[in-house]
Amino acid sequence: DQQVKQNSPSLSVQEGRISILNCDYTNSMFDYFLWYKKYPAEGPTFLISISSIKDKNEDGRFTVFLNKSAKHLSLHIVPSQPGDSAVYFCAAISYGGSQGNLIFGKGTKLSVKP
């Protein structure tokens, strides 16, 4: 059973507009959520994270929103740039009984068109 779900395999956005990537989860015990960005032929790189006790975290053009009641988080990129085109992975972790295993979603491929 998938604990972290990214239901949109792809998303296409015009340069300068907002990109919204969504992620749903089923485990209410997750303590932390992270977003990773991956270019082809490269390893994923960390983008932004949020603790389960917060509802928003912002870093430059990137903002992550967490809605615990809906078990939903989203990544907003404003404004979107062509260099943002990549696969974005949502990930989550529960510290109870765990020593650091992230659970990843299947990813969403973002294409930002000039």
Next chain:
Amino acid sequence: DVKVTQSSRYLVKRTGEKVFLECVQDMDHENMFWYRQDPGLGLRLIYFSYDVKMKEKGDIPEGYSVSREKKERFSLILESASTNQTSMYLCASLGLSTGLSGVGGYTFGSGTRLTVV
């Protein structure tokens, strides 16, 4: 910066061959992980290790084994490569003293694209 180095970017191996994928990290991290990435399936955990000599199965360990003889090195072994093991393999590390708060969680290597023919 933490660096995670995977020894090969691209590998082509024949069915039945024993394959070694090497991963080295330079920041004295305790936790190391092996994932594979496949289109439509995301990142799937194969094996992980919390310390030297320690290893635990992830979600898809079948057909793989690992070795962690030294803290900085975590090797993934395909005992008898098969075509369904053609994939992008990603190694990652995490330091317990750093944890996940305020930093980027795992540090990934650049990946090894393995093709089994």
